[in-house]
Amino acid sequence: MNTVLTEEERELQKIYKEYADERIRPHTLEIDKGLFSVEPLLKEMHELGFCGIVIPKEYGGLGSTYVHYVLAVEELSKASGPVAKSVSGQTNMCFPILHYGTEEQKQKYVVPWVKGEKRSAFTLTEPGAGSDAAGMQTTAELINGEFVVNGTKAFITGAREADFFQTYCQFKAPDGTKSPICLLIDVHECEGITIGRNEDLMGMRASSVAEVIFDNVHVPAENLLGQIGKGFHAAMSTLDAGRLGISAVCVGMAQDAVDQTVKYTKERVQFGKRISQFQNTQFKLAEYQTKVEAARLMVYNCASMMDNGQRVSHLSSMAKYYASDVLNEVVRGCLQLHGGYGYSKEFVIEKLYRDAKLTEIFEGTSEIQKKIIAKWMGVK
Numbered sequence: 001m002n003t004v005l006t007e008e009e010r011e012l013q014k015i016y017k018e019y020a021d022e023r024i025r026p027h028t029l030e031i032d033k034g035l036f037s038v039e040p041l042l043k044e045m046h047e048l049g050f051c052g053i054v055i056p057k058e059y060g061g062l063g064s065t066y067v068h069y070v071l072a073v074e075e076l077s078k079a080s081g082p083v084a085k086s087v088s089g090q091t092n093m094c095f096p097i098l099h100y101g102t103e104e105q106k107q108k109y110v111v112p113w114v115k116g117e118k119r120s121a122f123t124l125t126e127p128g129a130g131s132d133a134a135g136m137q138t139t140a141e142l143i144n145g146e147f148v149v150n151g152t153k154a155f156i157t158g159a160r161e162a163d164f165f166q167t168y169c170q171f172k173a174p175d176g177t178k179s180p181i182c183l184l185i186d187v188h189e190c191e192g193i194t195i196g197r198n199e200d201l202m203g204m205r206a207s208s209v210a211e212v213i214f215d216n217v218h219v220p221a222e223n224l225l226g227q228i229g230k231g232f233h234a235a236m237s238t239l240d241a242g243r244l245g246i247s248a249v250c251v252g253m254a255q256d257a258v259d260q261t262v263k264y265t266k267e268r269v270q271f272g273k274r275i276s277q278f279q280n281t282q283f284k285l286a287e288y289q290t291k292v293e294a295a296r297l298m299v300y301n302c303a304s305m306m307d308n309g310q311r312v313s314h315l316s317s318m319a320k321y322y323a324s325d326v327l328n329e330v331v332r333g334c335l336q337l338h339g340g341y342g343y344s345k346e347f348v349i350e351k352l353y354r355d356a357k358l359t360e361i362f363e364g365t366s367e368i369q370k371k372i373i374a375k376w377m378g379v380k
C-alpha cells in the first residue's frame with residue numbers, strides 16, 4: 001500500500017485497475033499483433049472520462065488532479081503500455097490549446113476531443129529535425145490572410161486517425177525572418193495533406209505512426225495557436241505533461257513485468273526447486289521492485305507539484321529519464337528470469353521488452369532529458 005496516496009486516490013486506483021483488467025488485459029497480445037483494434041476501446045475510454053481527467057469541467061473534462069491522472073495511466077499501462085500511451089498522448093495534446101487557444105478554438109477542438117469525437121496528432125518531428133526540433137524546415141507563409149504550409153513531418157503518432165494536426169512550423173515573415181508557430185490544421189477543412197505509409201514498429205503497437213506531408217495547405221489565420229514566435233512555448237507545455245504521462249506508463253509496465261515474473265518463477269521448476277527459490281531470483285526481483293517504487297514516487301511527486309501549480313520541467317525530465325531507465329532494466333532482467341519462454345511471443349514479457357525501448361526515445365530521448373536536467377543544475 002502506498003501511503004502518499006489519500007483514501008480517495010486508492011479507491012480510484014482500484015476502479016482504474018478493475019477497468020484495465022476487465023476491458024484491456026484480455027486483449028494485450030492481440031493488440032500487439034494487430035488482431036484487435038484499439039479504436040473502439042479508446043472511444044469508450046474517452047466517454048468514461050479517462051482522457052479528460054485533468055481537463056477543466058467547462059471543456060467536458062473531470063477537472064481532477066494530475067495525481068489521479070498518473071494513477072489512471074499507471075493502471076492502464078499494467079494491462080497495455082500502448083493503450084495507456086494513447087490515453088496519455090490524447091490528454092496531453094489538449095494543453096497547448098487550453099493554455100494558448102482562443103475560446104473558439106477550445107470549443108471547436110478541445111470539447112469534442114475530450115468526448116472522443118475528434119482525434120488529434122502532435123506534429124513536431126521532421127525527417128531532419130528530431131531532438132533538434134528548432135531545426136524544423138516546415139514553413140508557413142501568410143498569403144491573402146491564410147497560412148500556406150509546406151513540409152514533411154515524421155513519426156507522427158495517430159496521423160491516420162487524426163481529425164486535426166497540432167502542427168509546429170516556421171513562420172516566414174515577408175522580410176524573410178523565421179519564427180516558430182503552431183497551427184491547428186483541420187483534416188476535414190484543408191486540402192493538400194497526405195499521410196505516408198505506417199512505420200513498421202518494433203513495439204508499442206496500437207496507433208498508426210506515419211509521415212504527414214503538407215503540400216500548399218491553406219490554413220485559416222484564426223487557426224494560429226497563440227502568437228507568432230511562441231510556437232515552442234505551446235510545444236513545451238505539451239512535453240512537460242507528456243513526459244509525466246510517459247513516466248507513469250513506464251512505472252505501470254515495469255510493475256507488470258515484475259508481477260508477471262513473480263508468478264512465473266513461482267511456477268517454473270528446475271533442479272527440483274521453483275525458480276523463485278534461487279537467491280538470485282529473489283535478489284533480482286527485490287532490486288527491481290525497489291527501483292519501480294522509487295520511480296513511482298518520483299512520478300507521484302511530480303504530479304502533485306503540477307497540482308500545486310509549480311514548474312516541473314526538470315522533474316518531469318528526471319521522472320521520464322529514470323522511469324524509462326528502470327523499465328528497460330527491469331524488463332531485460334525479468335525476461336532473463338523467464339529463460340527461453342521469455343523469448344516467446346506467447347509470454348507478455350517478450351512484448352514488454354520491445355515496448356519498453358520506445359520510452360527512452362520519444363517525447364525527447366534520455367540524452368535530451370539529461371541535457372535538460374544538467375542545464376537546470378547550471379552545469380555548463
Ligand SMILES: Cc1cc2nc3c(=O)[nH]c(=O)nc-3n(C[C@H](O)[C@H](O)[C@H](O)COP(=O)(O)OP(=O)(O)OC[C@H]3O[C@@H](n4cnc5c(N)ncnc54)[C@H](O)[C@@H]3O)c2cc1C
Binds near residue numbers: 123125209
Ligand atoms: C514510435 C514513435 C512515435 C513518435 N511519435 C511522435 C509524435 O506523435 N509526434 C512527434 O512530433 N514526434 C514523434 N516521434 C518522434 C520522436 O519524438 C523522436 O524520434 C525523438 O525526439 C528523437 O529524434 P530522432 O529520432 O530524430 O533522433 P535524433 O535526434 O537523430 O537522435 C539520435 C541520437 O542522438 C542523440 N542526440 C541527439 N542530440 C543530442 C545532443 N544534443 N546531445 C546528446 N545526444 C544527442 C539522441 O539522444 C539519440 O540517441 C515519435 C517517435 C517514435 C519512434
